[in-house]
Amino acid sequence: AAKERRGRALRYRPDLDERAAEDARLGAQLRIALDTGQLRLVYQPIVELPEGRTVAVETLVRWDHPELGEVGPATFIPFTERSGLIVELGAWVLRTACAQAQLWRTTLGGHAPQRISVNVSPRQLTEPGFADMVIATLAETGLPAGCLAVEVTETAVFTGGKAIDALHDLHRHGVRIALDDFGTGYSSLGLLQTVPVDILKVDKSFVDGIAVAGRESVIARALIGVSTGLGLTAVAEGVETAEQANELYRMGYRYAQGYYFGRPTAEPVFQVPVHAAA
Ligand code: C2E
Ligand code: CA
Ligand code: CA
Numbered sequence: 459a460a461k462e463r464r465g466r467a468l469r470y471r472p473d474l475d476e477r478a479a480e481d482a483r484l485g486a487q488l489r490i491a492l493d494t495g496q497l498r499l500v501y502q503p504i505v506e507l508p509e510g511r512t513v514a515v516e517t518l519v520r521w522d523h524p525e526l527g528e529v530g531p532a533t534f535i536p537f538t539e540r541s542g543l544i545v546e547l548g549a550w551v552l553r554t555a556c557a558q559a560q561l562w563r564t565t566l567g568g569h570a571p572q573r574i575s576v577n578v579s580p581r582q583l584t585e586p587g588f589a590d591m592v593i594a595t596l597a598e599t600g601l602p603a604g605c606l607a608v609e610v611t612e613t614a615v616f617t618g619g620k621a622i623d624a625l626h627d628l629h630r631h632g633v634r635i636a637l638d639d640f641g642t643g644y645s646s647l648g649l650l651q652t653v654p655v656d657i658l659k660v661d662k663s664f665v666d667g668i669a670v671a672g673r674e675s676v677i678a679r680a681l682i683g684v685s686t687g688l689g690l691t692a693v694a695e696g697v698e699t700a701e702q703a704n705e706l707y708r709m710g711y712r713y714a715q716g717y718y719f720g721r722p723t724a725e726p727v728f729q730v731p732v733h734a735a736a
């Protein structure tokens with residue numbers, strides 16, 4: 459059994475040469491993917507409780523690999539961060555998402571989502587000129603700054619002063635700042651004093667067990683308290699059941715996101731409430 463375990467560990471931990479070779483292969487493939495349009499964006503509704511009306515969407519990237527089919531971002535975003543390709547990929551995501559949001563605004567009017575969220579990785583945030591690039595993209599696409607939120611993780615913000623300066627620049631310009639996966643990083647609460655945060659995205663791990671009144675509900679309740687106390691907007695992530703949605707609403711959450719309300723899709727429907735939480 460020990461030998462089998464060792465074998466498995468080896469299989470799942472390629473040595474550095476293998477890792478480098480795999481990264482090079484992935485890099486070449488992603489380069490082609492970017493240039494030939496194999497990447498596309500999907501949008502997941504962020505809804506207002508209790509009705510479940512879509513008020514915003516989060517942008518998530520997908521890769522239609524010619525042989526492997528759909529590849530999720532968890533498999534290639536970390537690589538793009540290591541290789542630096544995320545800078546170009548991220549700029550493409552931002553431009554495409556802002557153009558899409560502006561198209562919704564012009565075609566759907568009052569039914570359009572009020573805001574679009576775009577994930578920004580640590581590497582992008584510390585790239586010189588990042589804030590200027592975002593502001594230029596808004597100008598090019600015509601999307602008002604207040605219609606855009608950038609989602610950053612606590613880890614990203616922890617990369618230091620340059621990241622925090624970029625967030626202040628964006629915030630001054632009217633772009634909303636969302637702290638993603640909130641509660642899973644380190645020094646979560648301390649960050650709220652140095653970073654101009656508007657939105658706290660409460661991680662799915664605190665939502666998962668919420669309907670069974672355990673430790674998770676204690677934390678979820680504490681986080682809505684912090685959020686309300688500081689005048690921030692809390693969004694509960696990863697809501698999969700009506701019970702969770704109802705419990706979150708009772709706790710004071712007014713915004714939620716998750717498969718229960720809608721999966722990420724290329725063409726979300728905005729006109730009608732998807733589901734209702736009682
Ligand atoms: P995230 O920003 O925390 O995004 C939420 C992830 O949870 C998405 O996975 C979404 O599809 C999934 N999700 C939403 N609701 C539910 C639910 O009810 N249950 C479950 N089990 N999952 C749910 P996805 O699309 O695979 O993205 C994974 C991560 O990849 C994202 O986590 C984000 O960190 C990163 N990512 C995705 N797109 C981009 C991008 O354009 N740029 C950057 N830098 N990162 C991205
Ligand atoms: Ca996110
Ligand atoms: Ca998240």
Ligand code: CA
Pocket residue numbers: 639
């Ligand atoms: Ca996450």
